[in-house]
Amino acid sequence: MEEIYLVLIFLFVLFLLLGTGVWVGLALFGVAYLGLEMFTSRPAGDAMLTRIWTGSSSWTLTALPLFIWMGEILFRSRLSQDMFRGLSPWMQRLPGGLVHVNIVGCTIFAAVSGSSAATLTTVGKMSIPELRKRGYPEYMTIGTLTGAATLGLMIPPSLTLIVYGVAVEQSISKLFMAGILPGIVLAGMFMAYVAGWSFLRPGEVPKIANRMSFSEKLRESRFLIPIILLILVVIGSMYGGWATATEAASIGVIGAFILAAVQGSLTKQTFIESLLGATRTSAMIALILMGATALTLAMGFTGLPRALAEFIESLQLSQFSL
Structure with missing residues (x-):
């Protein structure tokens, strides 16, 4: 005893x-x-x-601050606005409507930031005001956002998997591979829950204000191209064997800078804020580790x-x- x-x-x-x-x-x-x-x-x-x-x-641990920095850069860009604009035409026809934007948006952003906190803040700063304006219930707006934001712990490049991989001396790339399917399944379960809610409480689901044609939806989808390209470059470089986790994180930081510069959101102030934010978060995680x-x-x-x-x-x- x-x-x-x-x-x-x-x-x-x-x-x-x-x-x-x-x-x-x-x-x-x-x-x-x-x-x-x-x-x-x-x-x-x-x-x-x-x-x-x-x-x-x-x-290997140097990938941690780099992925954090990438998320900080994207957080200060217009990524959330572009994601909402690109996803909403496709999500509004699903059972549950635009609430699915929270889930899909968190899934996509988790694949580039690796941080649940950054995912929650980035997606929420745009989706919450828009969903409130359209009359969606507060408990579904906040609940789906906080639930789906946890996908950042699982979907690569997950900061948690990096810390775990270093602690147990396992391959970061293999851990990232293992997190993809469970993350997608969990996102699908969240979306199924939203669909079930819409069938059980149809009166709480706002009506669709305007319907778009297929060509208009495709035109709005162009706003998703930069973030999807960044995901393919960062994750694809690791799975293709062209880069280690640390090298892929470096590529991600460069890609985030390019994306922010193209959007016009890269300024001296945002650069300093992203660097300080990444330093604070990295220091906190390092102390815990x-x-x-x-x-x-x-x-x-x-x-x-x-x-x-x-x-x-x-x-x-x-x-x-x-």
Whole structure:
């Protein structure tokens, strides 16, 4: 039972630090330091510094700030307006109407930003006012947006998959490949939910104001061409074996700059804001990653993972219980 008490102590300290307002990364450091000092004979400082430097000096990890920077650049461009204009003619005829723009828009932007926060902000700053103006229910407008924005965690280039790949020393490109199909299936399930809502509550779905011909829809679709080309270049370069994840991220940053310049939204101010935004987000993620590395080290020295595995094995649970 010692391992159970040890887990409870670690969880208590972690939630205590988080509850008092300590940053997540520093809270993880605090739990790791406590574990090494109180339950092992290993000097906490030397062990943590060595492990953190080893885990943070990975070349693959440089893809992280680059993909974040790409998302920051696109966030400050007119991408959301162009996406709404290009998608709305095709989405308004589906059951549920323009609410599908939130889902499809988040799916597309997740494929270039890799960040749920950037996806939520970029798509939402245009879709929310437009859907409110057309009379869509608030709970569906906000709900579909926040739900679909989580696709940024799964659809490549996912920042979460990059961090996970570096932590477990797995191929980033293979992890990206594994995230495509589940992401598309999840987006399809969101759209099926919206369709079901429209059939169950047809009175809440606004009527279509104007109908477009097929040629007009194609003409409006031209606004989707830049973002689709950027997706094909970034993701295709990795899957085609022409570029690593880091090189594809560099290509994505250059493509985002070109897209912003063509749209006329690339100014000195937006460049500085995108750079500072990417730096802040990257530093936050790096601190959390270093704290997690230190905590993993502490868990290893205390023998907690092995003890928990042996305890679960001693329960003799069936494969369904596991």
